[in-house]
Amino acid sequence: MVSVIVVGGGPAGLSAALFTAKNGLETRVFDTDKTWMHKAHLFNYLGVGSVGGSEFMATARQQVDDFGAERHQDEEVTGVEESDDGFTVTTADGEYDAEYVVLATGANRDLAEELGCETTDDGVVDVDVTMETSVEDCYATGGMVRAEEWQAVISAGDGAAAALNVLTKEKGDHYHDFDTPDTADALFGDLRDDAA
């Protein structure tokens, strides 16, 4: 199975993991739980009236767990290297291989720089709208790709864009993750929040 490793489990990383796991890719997320969301209370996340940042994270974690992502909470990634088949990710607990890597470490760009991802004149990781870096199949999302415009909804959007590009590469041109009301019960059962 095609595998994806996501480094960082804030809004950017969990959003990427949600899309890849939901669409059948083996997905691992490593996170050290230093997300800024624990300091935030959101009134500006479209579609959500008001929610505490930690409460938002608890729901997001449950959501990616429900879709089958393997979440390695409190396991720090200490290195990412290119390998013959993709990437080797090193943590204190071991090494993991993946075809794709999504970096989502907030404003910390160390891993991207060690991997050789190009940066812009502003010093942020250089990506286009797909969030792919200059290193093929390595994506950068969230705080690390913007100088200051940091918002949760932007990070979540970055993660989704990265995941959709991975899915497009694996499943065909311009992949869409579209669900509709008439298939929601059959597909998602108890996961459907408003099930009658």
Ligand SMILES: Cc1cc2nc3c(=O)[nH]c(=O)nc-3n(C[C@H](O)[C@H](O)[C@H](O)COP(=O)(O)OP(=O)(O)OC[C@H]3O[C@@H](n4cnc5c(N)ncnc54)[C@H](O)[C@@H]3O)c2cc1C
């Ligand atoms: C006080 C405050 C209030 C805020 N209020 C709002 C608000 O009202 N609305 C809003 O939209 N935004 C708000 N924000 C900003 C919002 O929190 C960020 O935009 C958002 O958290 C960025 O998401 P991210 O996924 O890019 O990075 P982060 O949320 O920072 O997540 C990065 C994750 O990666 C992990 N990580 C880093 N390095 C490694 C590694 N080597 N291995 C494993 N894991 C690693 C970190 O522990 C962290 O959990 C606020 C921020 C602060 C500080």
